[in-house]
Amino acid sequence: MSKEITSRAADYSQWYNDLIIKGELADYSAVRGCMVIRPYGYALWENMRDALDKMFKDTGHVNAYFPLFVPKSLFEAEEKNAEGFAKECAVVTHYRLKTDPNNKGKLMVDPEAKLEEELVIRPTSEAIIWNTYKDWIQSYRDLPLLINQWANVVRWEMRTRLFLRTAEFLWQEGHTAHATAEEALVETKKMLDVYATFAEEFMALPVIRGVKSASERFAGAEDTYCIEALMQDGKALQAGTSHFLGQNFAKAFDVKYLTKENKQEYVWATSWGVSTRLIGALVMAHSDDQGLILPPRIAPLQVVIVPIYKGEDQKKIVDAKVAEIMADLKRVGVRVKYDDSENQRPGWKFAEYEMKGVPVRLALGARDLEKNEIEVARRDTKEKKVVSLDGIAQYVDGLLLEIQEFMYNKAKAFRDENIRKADNWEEFVKLLDEKAGFISAHWDGTAETEDAIKDKTKATIRCIPNDNPAEDGVCVFSGKPSTQRVLFARAY
Amino acid sequence: MSKEITSRAADYSQWYNDLIIKGELADYSAVRGCMVIRPYGYALWENMRDALDKMFKDTGHVNAYFPLFVPKSLFEAEEKNAEGFAKECAVVTHYRLKTDPNNKGKLMVDPEAKLEEELVIRPTSEAIIWNTYKDWIQSYRDLPLLINQWANVVRWEMRTRLFLRTAEFLWQEGHTAHATAEEALVETKKMLDVYATFAEEFMALPVIRGVKSASERFAGAEDTYCIEALMQDGKALQAGTSHFLGQNFAKAFDVKYLTKENKQEYVWATSWGVSTRLIGALVMAHSDDQGLILPPRIAPLQVVIVPIYKGEDQKKIVDAKVAEIMADLKRVGVRVKYDDSENQRPGWKFAEYEMKGVPVRLALGARDLEKNEIEVARRDTKEKKVVSLDGIAQYVDGLLLEIQEFMYNKAKAFRDENIRKADNWEEFVKLLDEKAGFISAHWDGTAETEDAIKDKTKATIRCIPNDNPAEDGVCVFSGKPSTQRVLFARAY
Numbered sequence: 001m002s003k004e005i006t007s008r009a010a011d012y013s014q015w016y017n018d019l020i021i022k023g024e025l026a027d028y029s030a031v032r033g034c035m036v037i038r039p040y041g042y043a044l045w046e047n048m049r050d051a052l053d054k055m056f057k058d059t060g061h062v063n064a065y066f067p068l069f070v071p072k073s074l075f076e077a078e079e080k081n082a083e084g085f086a087k088e089c090a091v092v093t094h095y096r097l098k099t100d101p102n103n104k105g106k107l108m109v110d111p112e113a114k115l116e117e118e119l120v121i122r123p124t125s126e127a128i129i130w131n132t133y134k135d136w137i138q139s140y141r142d143l144p145l146l147i148n149q150w151a152n153v154v155r156w157e158m159r160t161r162l163f164l165r166t167a168e169f170l171w172q173e174g175h176t177a178h179a180t181a182e183e184a185l186v187e188t189k190k191m192l193d194v195y196a197t198f199a200e201e202f203m204a205l206p207v208i209r210g211v212k213s214a215s216e217r218f219a220g221a222e223d224t225y226c227i228e229a230l231m232q233d234g235k236a237l238q239a240g241t242s243h244f245l246g247q248n249f250a251k252a253f254d255v256k257y258l259t260k261e262n263k264q265e266y267v268w269a270t271s272w273g274v275s276t277r278l279i280g281a282l283v284m285a286h287s288d289d290q291g292l293i294l295p296p297r298i299a300p301l302q303v304v305i306v307p308i309y310k311g312e313d314q315k316k317i318v319d320a321k322v323a324e325i326m327a328d329l330k331r332v333g334v335r336v337k338y339d340d341s342e343n344q345r346p347g348w349k350f351a352e353y354e355m356k357g358v359p360v361r362l363a364l365g366a367r368d369l370e371k372n373e374i375e376v377a378r379r380d381t382k383e384k385k386v387v388s389l390d391g392i393a394q395y396v397d398g399l400l401l402e403i404q405e406f407m408y409n410k411a412k413a414f415r416d417e418n419i420r421k422a423d424n425w426e427e428f429v430k431l432l433d434e435k436a437g438f439i440s441a442h443w444d445g446t447a448e449t450e451d452a453i454k455d456k457t458k459a460t461i462r463c464i465p466n467d468n469p470a471e472d473g474v475c476v477f478s479g480k481p482s483t484q485r486v487l488f489a490r491a492y
Numbered sequence: 493m494s495k496e497i498t499s500r501a502a503d504y505s506q507w508y509n510d511l512i513i514k515g516e517l518a519d520y521s522a523v524r525g526c527m528v529i530r531p532y533g534y535a536l537w538e539n540m541r542d543a544l545d546k547m548f549k550d551t552g553h554v555n556a557y558f559p560l561f562v563p564k565s566l567f568e569a570e571e572k573n574a575e576g577f578a579k580e581c582a583v584v585t586h587y588r589l590k591t592d593p594n595n596k597g598k599l600m601v602d603p604e605a606k607l608e609e610e611l612v613i614r615p616t617s618e619a620i621i622w623n624t625y626k627d628w629i630q631s632y633r634d635l636p637l638l639i640n641q642w643a644n645v646v647r648w649e650m651r652t653r654l655f656l657r658t659a660e661f662l663w664q665e666g667h668t669a670h671a672t673a674e675e676a677l678v679e680t681k682k683m684l685d686v687y688a689t690f691a692e693e694f695m696a697l698p699v700i701r702g703v704k705s706a707s708e709r710f711a712g713a714e715d716t717y718c719i720e721a722l723m724q725d726g727k728a729l730q731a732g733t734s735h736f737l738g739q740n741f742a743k744a745f746d747v748k749y750l751t752k753e754n755k756q757e758y759v760w761a762t763s764w765g766v767s768t769r770l771i772g773a774l775v776m777a778h779s780d781d782q783g784l785i786l787p788p789r790i791a792p793l794q795v796v797i798v799p800i801y802k803g804e805d806q807k808k809i810v811d812a813k814v815a816e817i818m819a820d821l822k823r824v825g826v827r828v829k830y831d832d833s834e835n836q837r838p839g840w841k842f843a844e845y846e847m848k849g850v851p852v853r854l855a856l857g858a859r860d861l862e863k864n865e866i867e868v869a870r871r872d873t874k875e876k877k878v879v880s881l882d883g884i885a886q887y888v889d890g891l892l893l894e895i896q897e898f899m900y901n902k903a904k905a906f907r908d909e910n911i912r913k914a915d916n917w918e919e920f921v922k923l924l925d926e927k928a929g930f931i932s933a934h935w936d937g938t939a940e941t942e943d944a945i946k947d948k949t950k951a952t953i954r955c956i957p958n959d960n961p962a963e964d965g966v967c968v969f970s971g972k973p974s975t976q977r978v979l980f981a982r983a984y
Contacts, residue, residue: 030566030623031559031611039554039639046555064534067526068613068644068660069582072589074522076599086589090561091601092613093585095648097564097578107568109583109610118601119523121560121584121613131522141835147531152560152644156587168560343633 003355007289012233019283020162023292023356033160033167037276040356043300045170045276049150051202051298052172052274055194061146061174066128068152069119074127078252084219085123088155090167092119121154126220126245126271129175130253137177137267139258144187145177163280164237164492171275177267179257181246184268188244191272192225195240203278204295204407205229205285206415207239208438208487210463215447218271222246228462228487230415231284234436236462236489239281242272280492285411286380292357293380295407296400303329303336303396304353306346308365315340318364321389325362325374328393334400354379359403360396380407421485428476428488432457438489442482444475453477459488495847499781504725511775512654515784515848525652525659529768532848535792537662537768541642543694543790544664544766547686553638553666558620560644561611566619570744576711577615580647582659584611613646618712618737618763621667622745629669629759631750636679637669645767655772656729656984663767669759671749673738676760680736683764684717687732695770696787696899697721697777698907699731700930700979702955707939710763714738720954720979722907723776726928728954728981731773734764772984777903778872784849785872787899788892795821795828795888796845798838800857807832810856813881817854817866820885826892846871851895852888872899913977920968920980924949930981934974936967945969951980 003022006014020026025041037045053063069092076082096113100106122128129147137145150172157165174191178184192209199205207227217224221243229239250256250266257267286293296302305325307318322338329336339349346363353361363375374392377384380403387395418437422428431439443449443461454460464486473482495514498506512518517533529537545555561584568574588605592598614620621639629637642664649657666683670676684701691697699719709716713735721731742748742758749759778785788794797817799810814830821828831841838855845853853869860866866884869876872895879887910929914920923931935941935953946952956978967974 027624027627029559030563030620031561034559034561036559036624037557039556042556043554045557062531062535063538064531065529065537065662067521067523067528068646069523069526071522072599075589076597079597082589082599083591086591086599089587089589090584090611091586091589092582093601094583095581097567097574097581097583097612099575099578105568105571107564107574107578109585119582120589128522132519132528135519154560170557 003351005289005291005355008232015289016280016284017162019287019292025279025283025292026162028162031167033157035162035166037170040300041279044279044282044294044298047298047300048202048278049172052194052198053150055198056148056172056174059190059194061148061176064147064149065151066125066132066149068122070122070125070128072118072120074131075120077127077131078220078249080248081124081126081220085155088123088157090121090154090156092121122151123153123155124271124273125149125151125153125173126175126249127253130249130255130269133175133177133267134253134255137255137257140179140260143177143179143257143267144183146174146187147176148172148174161280161492163276163283165277169276171273173271173273176270177250177255178269179259179265179267181268184270185244188223188225188242188270188272191270192227192240192242195242195272195274196227199227199229199239199278200408202295202297203282203285204297204404204411205239205281206408206412208463208465210465210468210487212241212463213447213450213461213486215450216461218243220245220248222248226463228489229281229285230418230437230489231281231492232414233284234418234490236438236491237281237284238462238491239278240272240274243270245269245271286407287357290351291355293407294357294359296359296404299357299359300335301337301356301358302334302400303360303362304349304358305336305338305362305364306349306353307338307340308346308363308368310366314366317366317369321369322364325364325389325392329396332393332397334393334397350377360399362392362396378403380410419487422476423473425476429457432459432488432490436490438462438487440485440487441476442471442473442484443486444478444480444482446478449475449478449480453488458490460491462487462489462491495843497781497783497847500724507781508772508776509654511779511784517771517775517784518654520654523659525649527654527658529662532792533771536771536786536790539790539792540694540770541664544686544690545642547690548640548664548666551682551686553640553668556639556641557643558617558624558641560614562614562617562620564610564612566623567612569619569623570712570741572740573616573618573712577647580615580649582613582646582648584613614643615645615647616763616765617641617643617645617665618667618741619745622741622747622761625667625669625759626745626747629747629749632671632752635669635671635749635759636675638666638679639668640664640666653772653984655768655775657769661768663765665763665765668762669742669747670761671751671757671759673760676762677736680715680717680734680762680764683762684719684732684734687734687764687766688719690766691719691721691731691770692900694787694789695774695777696789696896696903697731697773698900698904700955700957702957702960702979704733704955705939705942705953705978707942708953710735712737712740714740718955720981721773721777722910722929722981723773723984724906725776726910726982728930728983729773729776730954730983731770732764732766735762737761737763778899779849782843783847785899786849786851788851788896791849791851792827793829793848793850794826794892795852795854796841796850797828797830797854797856798841798845799830799832800838800855800860802858806858809858809861813861814856817856817881817884821888824885824889826885826889842869852891854884854888870895872902911979914968915965917968921949924951924980924982928982930954930979932977932979933968934963934965934976935978936970936972936974938970941967941970945980949982951982954979954981954983
């Protein structure tokens with residue numbers, strides 16, 4: 001089995017696909033635009049999901065599950081939302097197949113089983129959820145309602161990429177209802193902070209927190225907050241969004257509550273989500289030409305141990321010591337595997353676990369054992385070291401923390417280096433083409449200018465960062481006055 | 493808020509719906525046959541899912557995720573499977589909506605966006621998974637392949653019931669591939685045992701393990717093993733199935749492997765699943781006319797504490813003691829809530845938590861505190877006791893174990909009482925109508941007899957129990973010779 005990876009320099013996009021496929025995170029499927037998440041990729045997602053789920057619960061949210069289907073009449077109730085997603089909707093029109101009379105052994109859609117009303121497969125669940133909230137919310141005592149859902153959604157994208165943009169993807173979507181605008185806004189920002197903390201502390205992925213321009217808002221939102229990350233090719237990636245929905249859905253679905261003062265008021269809403277897309281961000285932010293590099297906190301496997309031996313006698317001695325080390329590592333909570341399979345040589349195994357991005361590799365040979373030593377290799381820096389076997393579990397546990405921190409700092413340094421100011425159009429275009437990254441530039445605040453810049457350069461406004469300083473200037477494109485810089489980039 | 497529940501005696505079916513709706517496990521939705529799983533019901537499902545997931549992983553399985561959609565041509569590849577599910581398939585035919593020119597603000601399916609090949613929403617995933625396994629399995633080294641998926645599936649049922657039979661439901665489906673028939677059969681039975689253990693130890697639900705008759709087999713299986721439970725109305729409920737699929741899917745999807753002897757052979761398969769239907773079984777097996785009764789091991793909330801006080805001074809003293817008790821209970825891993833909300837009186841709270849089936853209720857008043865005592869109420873037996881506050885956490889922890897065991901024993905005694913022998917048709921019909929439950933009777937082994945019995949009585953063969961003793965007799969219906977009794981029942 002040859003597992004050659006295209007280098008980033010040769011073809012960044014092919015490098016990415018190679019990592020996903022050969023690293024066994026995902027596979028193409030027989031369904032256009034849909035992927036199979038393989039066990040290794042799913043284990044990574046489970047670790048991410050569990051960490052996020054805990055953070056949601058710690059901030060007072062509970063999980064629930066709403067239908068996959070949205071009747072068309074509900075789907076179209078909030079017009080902006082419907083318009084925003086209409087072009088990407090998979091639609092169920094029939095509920096039965098039958099034997100094809102003209103084609104032995106084949107099935108056909110039964111024309112007699114046409115639905116009276118078509119069902120949209122949820123591209124997002126505001127419509128079906130707010131239609132339910134109408135029944136659950138009567139009085140201020142029912143608020144806030146803080147619900148999250150883990151689910152699959154479908155958006156029929158024309159150009160798909162493994163993890164980054166697939167027709168079906170897995171995600172979570174929080175949907176909350178509040179008595180006041182202020183409270184909803186606090187929630188919107190709180191969940192953005194949860195996402196940022198998760199990205200930085202678990203994924204080792206530094207992010208910029210900010211708010212989207214009007215054109216980049218979620219369809220149906222009053223404001224969309226986001227976290228933006230930078231990939232190694234200098235393109236930005238939106239890693240999570242948190243929307244302040246105002247009273248748009250409450251009005252569309254007539255969700256009112258009785259205030260303490262005995263008045264009927266529409267409730268205020270938020271929604272927020274992250275998806276399996278985060279795995280694409282993780283891969284592109286950290287990996288190298290030898291394969292994946294996964295941050296220890298979410299890596300499915302944190303440590304792999306490979307034995308080096310000749311003959312059964314040596315193997316037995318190594319096995320015995322490895323059993324001890326495994327037990328010690330498990331005791332401190334490390335996810336470890338002993339790969340003593342006989343199908344492959346150690347060199348092959350080294351390359352395989354490098355490909356899979358396992359943070360730490362231990363290689364233990366009979367000779368090391370005599371010297372009471374073991375070889376420790378870091379995936380991120382590729383540094384190898386021979387260390388004492390005494391206290392090896394504590395050493396490795398500490399090393400995992402060090403790697404987690406190192407990966408974050410490295411990604412942050414790269415990100416910080418790649419935020420550059422442009423003060424005129426020439427600079428803007430030159431920076432974009434030669435350096436990529438984020439470009440901090442003045443913008444006149446109009447959608448026209450934003451569209452024109454996007455048309456000419458494919459760069460979009462990624463966000464107006466939180467706590468953005470006021471600064472007088474002129475728009476790089478229109479020359480009109482501007483009060484602050486915003487961040488532009490080409491993006492995934 | 494009135495939360496009257498219909499009694500079992502008055503209307504068993506309405507009693508069941510009342511429990512689900514008023515116990516806030518689930519709600520009806522705007523989509524025909526689909527339900528909303530509410531936070532309380534979903535927390536119950538999470539506990540069930542986590543326990544099962546651990547058991548699957550402990551037996552060597554890994555999770556993965558396959559597409560929601562199955563292209564029609566793949567779906568029909570295994571003919572028996574396709575035929576079995578064709579009548580229940582939701583079908584996606586279009587991938588876009590557009591503005592309806594004749595209807596302002598409304599959307600319509602865009603006729604230009606018709607899919608070349610229709611997509612079936614998975615009613616089960618054998619087809620899409622085996623089409624993928626073809627690429628993953630080359631040699632004996634790739635076997636066994638032990639994969640599980642947690643997913644939503646859709647079966648367009650005409651008559652739906654909350655949890656028991658819904659158009660969309662949540663489940664897990666294991667799909668394994670093996671080198672030999674023997675190994676696949678061992679896996680089939682092993683997973684049936686996992687289900688039985690889960691049902692009995694976590695759900696306190698005694699089950700009978702057995703194998704289905706040919707007519708009741710999963711479409712595409714060589715053999716279907718099942719666990720069957722008994723509900724309080726004497727109807728049976730299939731709680732989980734594990735299928736030996738032989739080489740049917742391997743042949744349909746051309747999945748061969750290279751043996752150690754360098755030969756190409758088709759692989760052998762199993763699949764097995766349990767779903768949110770289990771929640772329906774749980775409710776119907778244990779609950780009473782006051783509400784749900786949930787087994788402690790999977791109850792979202794195991795203990796609720798209600799304060800009894802007059803005035804703020806008393807409340808403060810009670811609060812302080814409750815904080816201690818809560819900390820002690822959490823330390824021993826008990827899921828506990830303190831309900832000191834001021835909206836409702838203690839009596840209302842007692843009824844509410846009875847309705848919700850919380851296993852243990854503690855009521856602490858200022859006077860109890862003076863005596864260093866607390867009132868402990870069991871949900872299952874409704875027994876109340878005043879006990880010392882010293883070591884209360886250990887007492888409650890022990891009580892939860894006792895309740896779990898008591899619930900199982902009670903359900904088992906009921907089940908055992910309700911397995912009766914019938915030796916002729918008159919007895920069979922009489923028992924079925926007057927006592928319900930399982931009827932152990934001789935059957936001639938033919939599908940014709942099975943069908944005739946079903947037509948006449950609505951009773952089906954639930955299973956041929958594992959380790960069923962050989963016994964010569966005559967079929968209750970046809971009078972033909974029979975070598976063993978099988979279990980009949982009317983079923984959900």
